[in-house]
Amino acid sequence: MSTSSPCLRDDTRSVGLLFAAANAACLRCIDGRRSVTGTACGDFVVAAMAHSWRVLLQGITSLVFLCAHADEYVRPPPSPLVLVPHDKPAAHPQQVHISIVGTNHMRISWVTDDRSAPSVVHYGTSRSNYTSSATGSHTTYRYFLYKSGAIHHATIGPLSPGTVYYYRCGDAGDEFTLRTPPSSLPIELVVIGDLGQTEWTASTLSHIAAADHDMLLLPGDLSYADTWQPLWDSFGRLVQPTASSRPWMVTEGNHEIETLPIVEFAPFVAYNARWRMPYEESGSASNLYYSFDVAGGEVHVVMLGSYVGFEEGSEQYVWLEKDLLARVDRRRTPWVVVLLHAPWYNTNQAHQGEGEKMRVAMERLLYEARVDVVFSGHVHAYERFTRIYDNEADSRGPMYITIGDGGNREGLASKFIKDHKSAHLSVFREASFGHGRLRIVNETSAVWTWHRNDDEHATVRDEVWLESLASPKPAMVTVVRRGDEL
Structure with a gap:
């Protein structure tokens, strides 16, 4: 339990916000x-x-934090933006990231300042020895005076599971390496929300890269460009080392909307152009919500859109009902994971009730499909709830986890409501930057760990074992490690 005074915490947070x-x-x-x-x-x-x-x-800012007691953990303030420049030739691929498409294909996405550069990827299983190639297409978009470079997408495959491939984009630039996900369990999924591009973002990414994983899931708020379009380019360059080597599967947050009053730019223009996900393959009509399978179909992941119609009868609702209740056979798919941006359960003062309408509309579908865990972002803190259905503990309901602490520039949401109506359902909460890992070990067991950013170290603060809800018996939850709440 931290013993630092509330006044010190408020003062340091105020200094941090002013600095940001x-x-x-x-x-x-x-x-x-x-x-x-x-x-x-x-x-x-x-x-x-x-x-x-x-x-x-x-x-x-540094002096203020050094004045705190050395043996206390002091939550960090917002940190400076990390702007990553591009100093290569115009045809040189940048902002490279990958995503899965179907069972054995991968989409390679990148940007070139040269809008006539080819949308081609050469790849193979040996370094600098490319035995296959794929040609895709590119798009551009305008936002006020800003015009994007050519945003390329090319799908490669069929690929073998659990295999390292070497690839090169656009007949120019560097060689990249990726590894395809495994065809069966176990599989390790990294989960981060509200990432941004600050020094804390860089710390989170370095901690992720320090330990192996198979795929990264991000429940919204990527670049925090917020209409300043060059920040999308800088973000793409910042995450490239990680996003070019493992699939990044994302869904949108409120910071991806980027509409402006009067001018009325269409929402999600930059997001949809840059981060194309495999929505068509899942029967979705929108890049803002989709689903996919990994580990040979033993894990089904659903990415929902908090900022597109979700009411009963809406396109997203109808799609979700069909996806969960008609397409998923729990005898073959023991794990179902859902991600969305605005949390349905939240005891933090920040963003209270913003996910309530979506919860009321869709919670029954997730419960009837026996979804195992629901991840959300939006609130810049970490919070894990027990299994819940309709505001009550229920062993057959999903476990809800908020992980909006990737490293955004707005800082942390440090105030939790002690007498909140859901406080008795909240098992662990902490306002610190970090990331999580869901390692699905086999068809019945998985372990979730949350890693707080402690300077150069990623400290495990919360760890829990889950049992799949595909089993007809009530699911068990075993807490292995739990740090003191701060």
């Missing part, structure tokens, strides 16, 4: 892609001053 706001303003001046003063000399002076202010503010 000032840092964002300074970065806009430093960026250099658009003039601030109208003259090159003036822009140089402003950029130099902005850099000096960043250094000064970072020092002040």
Whole structure:
């Protein structure tokens, strides 16, 4: 149990928020892609001053945190953005990421500044020895004065499961390596939400890369571009080392909407162009919700859209009902995992009740399909609930986990409501940055661990064993390790 005073926590959080706001303003001046003063000399002076202010503010923020007791864990403030530049030729592929398509294909996605660059991928099982190739297509989009580079998508396969492939995009640039998911259990799924592109994001990504995994699942809020489109490019370059080697399966959050009043840009334009998921293969009519199988069909993953129609009778509702109750045979698929952005159960002050309408509309479908676990983001903290149905503990209901703590620039949601109506269902909660891992061991057992970012280390703070709900008997939950709540 932390003994740091509430006043110290509030003060450090306030300093962090002030730094985040000032840092964002300074970065806009430093960026250099658009003039601030109208003259090159003036822009140089402003950029130099902005850099000096960043250094000064970072020092002040660090000093505040050093004043805390050394033996206490002090939650970190928002950290500076990590902007990743692109200094390669225009035809050089960047922002490379991969996603699965069907049972034995993989979609390779990348961007080139050269809009005439070919949408081709060469690949093989030996380094620099490409025995196969696939040609796809590319798209672009405009947002005010911004015009994207060519966003390429090409599907390669058929591929062998659990196999390392070497590939090269667009007849130019670097060679990348990917490993396809296994054809059977066990399988390890990394789960992160509300990622962003700060120094804490970089820390989370380094912790993920330090231990092996088969696939990454992200329940919304990727780049936090929030209409500033170059941030999408920077985000793609930041996550490329991880996203180019293991499949990233994502669904949208509120920060992907990017509509503006009066101008009325269509929502999700950048997200849909850049992060194309295999929605057609699952019978979905929208990139904003879909499903897929892994581990030879032993695990079914459903990605829902919190910001597209979900009411009974809506396209998403009808699709979900068919997907869960007609397509999934629990005798062959012992594990069903669901991801969405706005949590249905939440005792944090942040975003209270924002997922309630969706819960009322869809919770019955998940319960009747015996969904094992539901992951959400949106709230910038970690919280694990027991198995629930309709606001009551139920051994046949899903376990609900909020994991919106990937490293976003807005900071952590540190205030939980002690007398919340769902407090008795909340098993563990902590406002810290981190990531989670779901290792599905076999058809009956899985282990979930949540790893807090402690500087260079990823510390396991919560660990629990799950039993599949495919079994006719009530599921068991065994807590292996649980740290003190902070």
